[in-house]
Amino acid sequence: MFEIFGIPSGALFGQLLIGLINGSFYALLSLGLAVIFGMLNIINFSHGAQYMMGAFAAYLMLKYSGLGYWPALIIAPLVVGATGVLIERLFLQWLYKLDHLYGLLLTFGLALIIEGVARNQLGSAGLPYVVPDALRGGQNLGFMFLPNYRAWVIFASLTICIATWFVIERTRLGAYLRAATENPTLVRAFGINVPVMITLTYGFGVALAAFAGVMAAPIYNVSPQMGSELIIVVFAVVVIGGMGSILGAIVTGFGLGIVEGLTKVFFPEASNTVIFVIMAIVLLVRPAGLFGRRA
């Protein structure tokens, strides 16, 4: 064991790992927010609640049908994504012509409904979810102990983030999406069904949140309020990164997770607030955000 800046390296790398884990969730959630905002021009306030829904779906599947982590990782995002499609068709589609703020207010209402129902059905105490068998245990890397599950979370979220970036920036489907973001009317004139694309984009963004929720279930307890506090931090991440760039959202998410982890080592009192402080500094120095373009 050696020391870095007077901190035992084990503690330092341990917090760094926790930072990377939190960063994975920031990245996945801000990515979903950015994708939804790009297409729908709506800030999805219920994103945190939908992340929580993913975790709960995994929990309920295990409890009532014995379906474990791996099926949940596929099924929960599909189910929650389907509710997203429903939400878009029932509610959001009526708001596109209005001020963006109404979208925020509506999804805030939805978040309250989802969280309220979860609290009534499952209580506000956290419920544990076991780590899947295949990922129990960990590796001793010499300078630190790396639990397998945490390594998997970082790997999986990086993969999903990069895949999403690839689809949007490098494929034909992504080109349609980007074009529809710039000028939906023109893209419709080319015979592409933009309303369906919008609906599916929302469904996809919501599914991303649910996917993050399932991955979070074994790390944090499954609780109704797990999403609402996280989403506010993710908002700050989005303000810092700017929503104009997919890669920006990913980099900012991981970066801020690491900064938060390091703060826990060197100045633990500030670890809750450091992201907000960084947001304030970024607003002073670069008001448009690190990756944002001046509107």
Added chain:
Amino acid sequence: MEQVAPLSQVVVAKPSFLRANAETIAFVVMALGLAVAPFFTYPLFLMQAMCFALFACAFNLLIGYVGLLSFGHALYFGWASYLSAYAAKAWGLTPELAILTGTATAAILGLVAGSLAIRRQGIYFAMITLALAQMMFFFALQAKFTGGEDGIQAVPRGYLFGLIDLRNEAAMYIVVLFVFLGGFLLIYRIIHSPFGEVLKAIRENEPRAISLGYKTDRYKLIAFVLSATIAGAAGATKAIVLQLASLTDVNWPMSGEVVLMSLVGGLGTIFGPVVGSFVILLMQYKLSVVGEWVLVIQGIIFVSCVLLFRRGIVGEISAWISSRLKA
């Protein structure tokens, strides 16, 4: 063919007594109603409702008249309430000075948060205000003087100007009524001043206001500070009335609640937030038996307001009345 009157004529054409004075009449009715209401219902409920009504009016000054959605107004309400409670309890200040302390705190916080938030527009503005409020929530959670999870309890109501005992419910009620009506009239005055007209111009079309030579950032910041200050006055008064300042007042659901109150009453209407906060508080009292379902019901109200009644109660009523008057 129907002749469409030019806009200026519509306003001038035969101002019926009722229409020209509708706001004055409504104000008098509201003031008289609040003056006699404690004889019919719980004064404590009314005092609490007036504090929230003033809070909602302050919030509405921003969203309704400048078009800025602050999703972190609990910051000013809650911190003013902490400082007011602390000043009254630990420093032993008289209630009016305690309320002033809280209000001044909110003004300073509003200046700092406002100058950061106005650097971005629209949806980002909402997210920044929310994030800053959450940051200050964590400070409140960690700071020693706030009492953490317990809050500041058993705040003495004290003697107004060192003379009048506010433990007397009637005296307290008059103070709250005074603060509420004073704050309300101040907001009314702001909205109807030349300054307020510029604010409305910014709400309608900010680039155009800039092109006309207005330094819109400065106007937005002043409006933000005014709104935060009045929200602070409401929170500071609430701390004295309920003799309590707690984390609830400074947490994000409180920011959501004030949005809900204004939305239900009618964004951008002068009386809307007052009506909205009475309706929402009444609902919370009546529904306290159903426990956690209150959250669900609030959510449903949010969704249905946004989809069906964007004008809110007062907005719908005044639209109905003016359609009647036209007929």
